[in-house]
Amino acid sequence: MSKSPSQSPKTMILVDDHAILRAGLKALIQEHQEEFNVVEEASNGAEAIDKIKKIKPDIVLLDISLPDISGLDLIDSIKKWSSNTKILILSMFEDETLIVKALKMGANGFIPKRLAYEELIEALKTVSKAEDVYIPSCLAKTVLRGMLNKDKKTKLSTRESQVLRYTALGYGNKEMAKKLNLSVKTIETYKLRISEKINAQKKSDLVKYAIKEGLLKEEEKIDLSNQEETTS
Structure with missing residues (x-):
C-alpha cells in the first residue's frame, strides 16, 4: 500500500552509547525515509531527555543499558515530557523479567540487538500504530512466560x-x-x-x-x- 503524500515521516531520536551502532541503524532507517526520519541522536540518558523535551519525537529507539541511567528509568521521564512519543526498547539482553517490566512501564515494543537489522523497520511500523505493541515472534513465549511466572520464585542465572x-x-x-x-x-x-x-x-x-x-x-x-x- 503506497504512502499518502500528505503524511509526514515519523520523527525519531536514537538513544544508544555506541556511535557505530547508531550510524548503522540510522542508515537502515534512512532507506525508509518516506516513513521515518531520524532527527536527533543521544549517547546517554541526560542528553536524550534534553532533546526529547525540545523535539517531542514520534518515536524513541532506546537502548536499555546506558552509561548514566537505565533505559527503564528513562521511560517515565520520556512519557512525562512527551506523552505521545512511542518507545521502542533495544537491548542485547532478552531476559523475560526486563521485557515484561519495560512493557508494564510504558514501552511500546522490544527488539533484541541481534535482530535489529532484520526486524527494526517492521517494529517501527508496528509501534507507530495507535495501540500496537511489538515483540519479535521468537520472544513471544518468553514474554508470556514472564507474565505467567511473575508470582513464582525468582531464579537467577x-x-x-x-x-x-x-x-x-x-x-x-x-x-x-x-x-x-x-x-x-x-x-x-x-x-x-x-x-x-x-x-x-x-x-x-x-x-x-x-x-x-x-x-x-x-x-x-x-x-x-x-x-x-x-x-x-
Whole structure:
C-alpha cells in the first residue's frame, strides 16, 4: 500500500552509547525515509531527555543499558515530557523479567540487538500504530512466560548469581568485570537485571538475598549496617 503524500515521516531520536551502532541503524532507517526520519541522536540518558523535551519525537529507539541511567528509568521521564512519543526498547539482553517490566512501564515494543537489522523497520511500523505493541515472534513465549511466572520464585542465572555474590562481597564493577572477563557495562546491566528480579532498592537488599540463597560462605557474611546505599 503506497504512502499518502500528505503524511509526514515519523520523527525519531536514537538513544544508544555506541556511535557505530547508531550510524548503522540510522542508515537502515534512512532507506525508509518516506516513513521515518531520524532527527536527533543521544549517547546517554541526560542528553536524550534534553532533546526529547525540545523535539517531542514520534518515536524513541532506546537502548536499555546506558552509561548514566537505565533505559527503564528513562521511560517515565520520556512519557512525562512527551506523552505521545512511542518507545521502542533495544537491548542485547532478552531476559523475560526486563521485557515484561519495560512493557508494564510504558514501552511500546522490544527488539533484541541481534535482530535489529532484520526486524527494526517492521517494529517501527508496528509501534507507530495507535495501540500496537511489538515483540519479535521468537520472544513471544518468553514474554508470556514472564507474565505467567511473575508470582513464582525468582531464579537467577549462573552468571547473575556470580555477579550477585561478588557484589555482596563488596567488589566494584571494574573488579567484577576483570574477574568474569566481561565489560563494565555488561556487569552494570547484570546488576540491573538482578535488582529488577528480586526488587532490590539498595545494596543491603542484594546482600541479604545473597545470604538467603547461600551464595556467601559463613565466614564471608558481612555487617549489613554499611550497605544502605542504592543499587544504582
